[in-house]
Amino acid sequence: MTNRHKLNYLASFLLFASLGFSRQVLAHGANIVYQQTPAIEVKATYDDGKPMSNAQVVIYAPDNPAIPWLKGKTNEEGKFSFIPQSNISGNWDIKIRQSGHGDIISIPWQTENVASTVESRDNMPNSSNWLASANNNYNPIQKVVMAATGVWGFIGTALFFSRQKSS
Amino acid sequence: MNRLLISIWTIAIVPSSLVGCTVRENTETQATNAKTGTLALVANGEDFIRQGFVSKDGWQINFDHAYVSLDRVNAYSSDPPFNPSGETQLKPTQTVSLVDKITTVDLAEGEEDAEPILVTQTDAPVGTYNALSWKLVPAQEGSTQGNSIVLKGTASKDGREINFTIGFDRELEYTCGEYVGENRKGIVLAANMAQVETTFHFDHIFGDNSLPAEDALNQEAIGFEPFASLAQNGQLKVNQSDLAKKLNSEEYAKLQQAITGLGHVGEGHCRSSSNIER
Structure with a gap:
């Protein structure tokens, strides 16, 4: 077990494709639609640089670190790619093992950051739509407007119930 | 109105x-x-200790006892997760003390298919304990006094049999990342028990005949033959001072390196430091 390995990950967010959709309605047609999606690619090697080919891969999502989220195997180059669930931010843990050798790596994944990273790298105006934003912060103006709307709602409702009945 | x-x-x-x-x-x-759960510490010598194995130089080695003395064992929730191969330091957000006085464990205890040895268990806040540190220290009392590791057993090859007792007095400190194995460990849920594990890879010292001679493990292991050459009348009882004098410098350097690399967390690696270099 001295033949130690290294698990490297490429924080490259693979771009699997693109945007617009166009469909024609044909009786026996086949349609392929596609969507750009960021992914994580990891590469596992032994200390001597040899790839951990066909090694066991287990992925744990941040919201449930005890239960595997995905299982698979590396390819001949020791690589494995996956697409994290878009609305789960946090550390995605990837464990790769083979013949008594193994390692685990944590990859921080922020949905907002990913969207902005991809946008800056690829200048994709719609990239922020790829992932659901986990950010629910509102700016001060929005908060004031929301508060005023709520207060006006109370007053309006009260006025409604307190109106004089016409006989 | x-x-x-x-x-x-x-x-x-x-x-x-x-x-x-x-x-x-x-x-x-x-x-x-x-709420809290329970965090248990187990020590594991793996099948090499429980079932015996053949060294890289063909000695069948079986262990009656494999004592290790542990101290200052702490489990941590580290954020970011600790990478023992990197340069960054452990950054614990939660620490649970598991052992705070020298505790000697026999890794060979039980049957061949026994579970890892339970060292202790304690209440722990719910969380993921993804790092572990411990010390190997010389025992202060008992039959292993003065040694941090004592291996007792029998080695046989080509009709020759040697009863051995080998003691090492190295003091080592290991800082490890998350346990790596078939199952995930260290995740404490409310009212549930989780484990963390100190794992010892003794094949690093003796090599493994099931692997090719050119495998890195066998290249770096000393094997059993250097020990066998010190036996008299089928008996070998040596401590580290004896080995420092009687092994040649290359063999002894290999042995020191192998002892340093003993500590793991399952298949996961540890950063080690030694307070005693000979």
Whole structure:
């Protein structure tokens, strides 16, 4: 077990494709639609640089670190790619093992950051739509407007119930 | 006018009080989530110790006892997760002390298929304990006094049999990342038990005949032959001072390196440091 390995990950967010959709309605047609999606690619090697080919891969999502989220195997180059669930931010843990050798790596994944990273790298105006934003912060103006709307709602409702009945 | 005020009170205040209830319920939920579970420490010599194995130079080695003396064992929740191969330091957000006095464990205890040895267990806050540190220290009392590791057993090859007792007095400190194995360990849930594990890879010292001679493990292991050459009348009882004198410098350097690399967390690696270099 001295033949130690290294698990490297490429924080490259693979771009699997693109945007617009166009469909024609044909009786026996086949349609392929596609969507750009960021992914994580990891590469596992032994200390001597040899790839951990066909090694066991287990992925744990941040919201449930005890239960595997995905299982698979590396390819001949020791690589494995996956697409994290878009609305789960946090550390995605990837464990790769083979013949008594193994390692685990944590990859921080922020949905907002990913969207902005991809946008800056690829200048994709719609990239922020790829992932659901986990950010629910509102700016001060929005908060004031929301508060005023709520207060006006109370007053309006009260006025409604307190109106004089016409006989 | 009064009717207007009552209406405003009813519509505005009552929902507010309901919100207050919700906040209180959330607080209670958080308190529930903050419950503790149990964290157990186990020590594992793997099948090499429990079942015996053939060294890289063909000696069948079986262990009657494999004592290790542990001290200052702490489990950590580290954020970011600790990488023993990197340069960054452990950054614990939660620390649980598991052993705070020298504790000697026999890794060979039990049958060939025995579970890893339970060292201790304690209450621990719910969380993921993804790092572990411990010390190997010389025992202060008992049959292993003065040694941090003592191996007792029998080695045989080509009709020759040697009863051995080998003691090492190295003091080592290991800082490790998360356990790596078939199952995930160290995740404490409320009212549940989780484990962390100190794992010892003794094939690093003796090599493994099931692997090719050119495998890195066998290249770096000393094997059993250097020990066998010190035996007399089928008996070998040596400590580290004896080995420092009787092994050649290359063999002894290999042995020192192998001892340093003993500590693991399953298949996961540890950063090690030694207070005693000979």
